[in-house]
Amino acid sequence: MIRIALLVAAKDLRIERRSRVLLWQVLPFGVMGLVLSGLALGPTHAGHSSAGPGLFYLVMLLVTLLMINRSQAIEGSRGTRASVATLGLDPAGVFLGKALALAVELWITGAVLLAGAVLVLHTALVGTLQALPSVVVILAALAAAGTLYGALSGGGQGPATLLPVLSLPGFAPLLIAGERSFSASLHGGAFWQWWVISLVALVAYLAMGILLYGVLEDS
Amino acid sequence: MASSPTSIVTLRDAVVLVGGFPLLSGVNLDLEAGTLSVVTGANGAGKTSLLRLVGGLVSLSSGTGEVSGIDLATGDLRELRRRVGWLGHEGSFYDDLSAKENLVFAAKALSRPTSEIDGVLYRVGLTSRASMAAKHLSAGQRRRLGLAWILLRRPTLWLLDEPYASLDDEGRTFFDQLVGDVVRSGATVLVSAHDPLRSSNLHPRTLTLAGGLVVGDEG
Numbered sequence: 001m002i003r004i005a006l007l008v009a010a011k012d013l014r015i016e017r018r019s020r021v022l023l024w025q026v027l028p029f030g031v032m033g034l035v036l037s038g039l040a041l042g043p044t045h046a047g048h049s050s051a052g053p054g055l056f057y058l059v060m061l062l063v064t065l066l067m068i069n070r071s072q073a074i075e076g077s078r079g080t081r082a083s084v085a086t087l088g089l090d091p092a093g094v095f096l097g098k099a100l101a102l103a104v105e106l107w108i109t110g111a112v113l114l115a116g117a118v119l120v121l122h123t124a125l126v127g128t129l130q131a132l133p134s135v136v137v138i139l140a141a142l143a144a145a146g147t148l149y150g151a152l153s154g155g156g157q158g159p160a161t162l163l164p165v166l167s168l169p170g171f172a173p174l175l176i177a178g179e180r181s182f183s184a185s186l187h188g189g190a191f192w193q194w195w196v197i198s199l200v201a202l203v204a205y206l207a208m209g210i211l212l213y214g215v216l217e218d219s
Numbered sequence: 220m221a222s223s224p225t226s227i228v229t230l231r232d233a234v235v236l237v238g239g240f241p242l243l244s245g246v247n248l249d250l251e252a253g254t255l256s257v258v259t260g261a262n263g264a265g266k267t268s269l270l271r272l273v274g275g276l277v278s279l280s281s282g283t284g285e286v287s288g289i290d291l292a293t294g295d296l297r298e299l300r301r302r303v304g305w306l307g308h309e310g311s312f313y314d315d316l317s318a319k320e321n322l323v324f325a326a327k328a329l330s331r332p333t334s335e336i337d338g339v340l341y342r343v344g345l346t347s348r349a350s351m352a353a354k355h356l357s358a359g360q361r362r363r364l365g366l367a368w369i370l371l372r373r374p375t376l377w378l379l380d381e382p383y384a385s386l387d388d389e390g391r392t393f394f395d396q397l398v399g400d401v402v403r404s405g406a407t408v409l410v411s412a413h414d415p416l417r418s419s420n421l422h423p424r425t426l427t428l429a430g431g432l433v434v435g436d437e438g
Binding site: 082 | 271274276296297298300301303304305306307312315316320324325327328329352365368372374
């Protein structure tokens with residue numbers, strides 16, 4: 001399972017590096033989302049960082065939707081799916097590999113957008129750095145949940161509108177935990193308890209993916 | 220299920236429904252191991268569906284079937300897929316990876332030595348295109364890459380869906396020679412095609428499909 005996971009993750013990341021979708025499409029989209037959020041708040045409120053954590057995670061959710069679609073599209077054509085199916089890859093390994101590749105891409109995007117939050121939304125640098133452990137876990141949980149919802153919504157074969165409808169309610173607890181944890185890091189508070197909740201969510205989504213991904217792929 | 224001891228494929232009243240529509244309407248078929256069979260018929264006759272059923276890529280809705288000793292209704296279809304080689308007419312690999320990277324992925328997934336890849340690329344005439352992204356290959360070269368993917372896997376059952384599409388005369392001759400070699404080595408080959416094979420020394424069995432039924436069987 002781990003061997004297949006590393007193989008699939010390396011393949012997905014190589015394709016991403018080759019296609020440069022992350023660099024030229026996803027990152028600009030995320031940065032624009034963050035800047036527009038700052039503009040929507042206006043100069044008075046953007047200067048106060050209380051909305052920063054929520055806006056950061058809201059933009060990350062939109063970026064996650066884009067990346068899930070991209071991740072599923074890699075396997076999208078019927079011919080590719082059929083050929084890969086005949087390799088007999090362990091579905092749990094495929095799930096872990098796709099989730100790992102997606103997590104790496106989200107971590108890169110998250111790092112850029114955190115820097116953007118400091119610059120555009122004026123979140124405190126020290127508090128933002130303190131929030132890093134929870135951001136890493138939340139984005140990994142988003143990647144695991146997103147990979148699962150991507151398969152559930154048809155794995156690139158279903159209608160594009162199905163993914164947000166299915167996944168956003170599932171992402172809501174992660175958004176809340178992330179925002180609470182980030183805010184606690186900035187303004188003081190028990191951010192560790194939110195970090196632990198995020199970790200439990202990550203483990204739960206990984207377990208569900210390992211168990212269900214093969215069934216979803218076959219259906 | 221009554222079948223010959225040397226049958227690798229046995230179908231009895233096999234029906235495949237997708238969305239309530241019958242793609243196969245009650246196919247009866249026996250294929251002997253180490254033979255070449257060609258499925259012909261008009262568009263929508265059920266050629267691709269028959270190949271997908273035999274490859275475990277689509278579920279049997281009713282009737283019975285056994286491929287390579289695996290029951291299509293109750294057996295492990297994932298194991299069946301591992302035993303077949305599939306060449307689809309939609310493209311069979313990752314477009315952003317090079318020809319060689321695609322084969323490296325397949326070899327590693329199958330725990331095969333990557334040292335075999337150069338030989339396989341040479342056999343299909345793609346040595347000079349090894350580092351070219353699959354999406355930049357011509358349609359005929361993509362067919363050859365699909366064949367290389369199967370050659371690397373050495374399956375006992377080859378399922379080739381419209382392999383002649385987009386092939387020039389040289390490509391067709393190469394393909395006929397390769398299929399001849401594969402059958403002589405003991406593998407079973409099932410090909411869907413609009414036209415009979417050109418090579419006169421292959422002597423394939425020709426099955427004609429219409430409306431999801433086998434309506435002709437010659438050779």
